[in-house]
Amino acid sequence: MTEGVDRLTTGLIHHPYTAPAEFDALPPGVFKASSVFFPSVAALRERRWDDKSGYTYGLHGTPTTFTLEARLATLEGANHVLLAPSGLSAITLVDMALLSAGDEVLLPDNVYGPSRSFATHELKQWGIACRLYDPMEPASLFAALTPQTKLVWLEAPGSVTLEFPDLRALVREARAQAPQAVVALDNTWGAGIAFNAFDLGDGLAVDVTVHALTKYPSGGADVLMGSVACRDDALYRRLAWCHSRLGLGVGANDVEALLRGLPSLALRYAAQDAAGRRIAAWCQRRAEFVRVLHPALPDSPGHAHWAELCSAAAGLVTVEFDPQFSAAQVDAFVDALRLFRIGWSWGGPVSLAVPYQSKAMRALATPYRGTLVRLCIGLEAVEDLVGDLGQALAVVQGTIS
Structure with missing residues (x-):
C-alpha cells in the first residue's frame, strides 16, 4: 500500500500533462515560483535575467512580474522598471545602488519623511552625507551641490505641504553644476499621469523615478509595492544588480492586484x-x-x-x-x-x-x-x-x- 501511495505521489508531482497554449483572456496569468526549471545544465548556465530575456529564479522575475514592469514602463515613459516591496523600499534601493562612502545625497526639505530618516540614519552610518535644499528656490539647490553630490532627489509636489517646484530649473541646475549626479524623482503623486518625468520639455528629464504603487496604481488600499523606473541601460543594470543582491521581491498575488487596478x-x-x-x-x-x-x-x-x-x-x-x-x-x-x-x-x-x-x-x-x-x-x-x-x-x- 505504501509503495502505491509513493508512486501516486511521484506521478502527481511529475505529471506529464501540459495545458494547451492557446488560452487567451484579459487578465495575465499568475505565475508563482521559487525554483524555475531549465531543460539542461547549459541552459542553466547561459540564461539571463537582467535583460529579461529569460527566467532563472522566482525572485528575479516571472511572466507575471515582467508583465507588470512592462506596463509600468509605458505608464512612466521609461524603458526599464523594477518592482520593490514598498514605495519606501524603492527609494532605499536607489540610495543603496547609487551611493557609497564619501558621497553626498541632496534632499528637498519637504521630502517624504521616511526618505529623510533613512538618509540621516542608515546612510549617515555608512559614511554618506545628506544635505537639504529649499525646493522652491533653485538657487538653494545650486548652493548645496558639491563635487561629492552623486544623487539629487526631487519631489513634486512636496510631501504633505504640496508645494510644486520648478522641476525644469532644478534639473537644469543639477545638470550644470553636478553632471556626475543622478537625478531621481518621487513620482507617486503624479502617478505617470499628471506629467512625464522623462520628458519635462526643453530637453530636460530626470534619470530615475520611484513610485509607491501602494497608492493610485493599486487603488484598493490593500497592496504594498513600489517601483523604480529609468531609461538608461547602464543605470538600469546598476539598479537591477543591487536589487538582486538585496533579495527584493514581490508576491504574485499582489502583482495580480496591481495588474487588475491599472486599467482603471x-x-x-x-x-x-x-x-x-x-x-x-x-x-x-x-x-x-x-x-x-x-x-x-x-x-x-x-x-x-x-x-x-x-x-x-x-x-x-x-x-x-x-x-x-x-x-x-x-x-x-x-x-x-x-x-x-x-x-x-x-x-x-x-x-x-x-x-x-x-x-x-x-x-x-x-x-x-x-x-x-x-x-x-x-x-x-x-x-x-x-x-x-x-x-x-x-x-x-x-x-x-
Whole structure:
C-alpha cells in the first residue's frame, strides 16, 4: 500500500500533462515560483535575467512580474522598471545602488519623511552625507551641490505641504553644476499621469523615478509595492544588480492586484482629482483655514510651475488651521470626522485625514504657523465629504470659549 501511495505521489508531482497554449483572456496569468526549471545544465548556465530575456529564479522575475514592469514602463515613459516591496523600499534601493562612502545625497526639505530618516540614519552610518535644499528656490539647490553630490532627489509636489517646484530649473541646475549626479524623482503623486518625468520639455528629464504603487496604481488600499523606473541601460543594470543582491521581491498575488487596478487608474485619478479640486475650493471659503494647499489653486505655492507642466492633480488637499486653534483642537476636528478615516497613505477608495506639525517636519524655515491637516480624497460623493468636514468644524468651533 505504501509503495502505491509513493508512486501516486511521484506521478502527481511529475505529471506529464501540459495545458494547451492557446488560452487567451484579459487578465495575465499568475505565475508563482521559487525554483524555475531549465531543460539542461547549459541552459542553466547561459540564461539571463537582467535583460529579461529569460527566467532563472522566482525572485528575479516571472511572466507575471515582467508583465507588470512592462506596463509600468509605458505608464512612466521609461524603458526599464523594477518592482520593490514598498514605495519606501524603492527609494532605499536607489540610495543603496547609487551611493557609497564619501558621497553626498541632496534632499528637498519637504521630502517624504521616511526618505529623510533613512538618509540621516542608515546612510549617515555608512559614511554618506545628506544635505537639504529649499525646493522652491533653485538657487538653494545650486548652493548645496558639491563635487561629492552623486544623487539629487526631487519631489513634486512636496510631501504633505504640496508645494510644486520648478522641476525644469532644478534639473537644469543639477545638470550644470553636478553632471556626475543622478537625478531621481518621487513620482507617486503624479502617478505617470499628471506629467512625464522623462520628458519635462526643453530637453530636460530626470534619470530615475520611484513610485509607491501602494497608492493610485493599486487603488484598493490593500497592496504594498513600489517601483523604480529609468531609461538608461547602464543605470538600469546598476539598479537591477543591487536589487538582486538585496533579495527584493514581490508576491504574485499582489502583482495580480496591481495588474487588475491599472486599467482603471486614469479614471480613478481623474475622479479623485476633480473631487480634490472641489473640496479645496470649499476649504478656501472657510474662515478656520488660513491656507489651502493644492497645486491647482492659483495661490498655492508653485501653482505656476504646476500649470506649466501638468495636466492633472492628485486628490490631496492640505489645510492650515488658523493659529488660534490649538493642536488639541485640530486633533479633535480629525477625531470628529466620520467619513474621513484616520490613517496613513492615500489613493484608495476611502478618504483619509492626518494632522501634522510643520516645524517637526522641516529643518529649514517654514511659512506655516498653524497645524496642518492633509486630506486624502477617496471615491465617496463630494457632497458627503463636504458635509463631514462641515460637521467636524462645527465640533471644533464649539470648543472655542
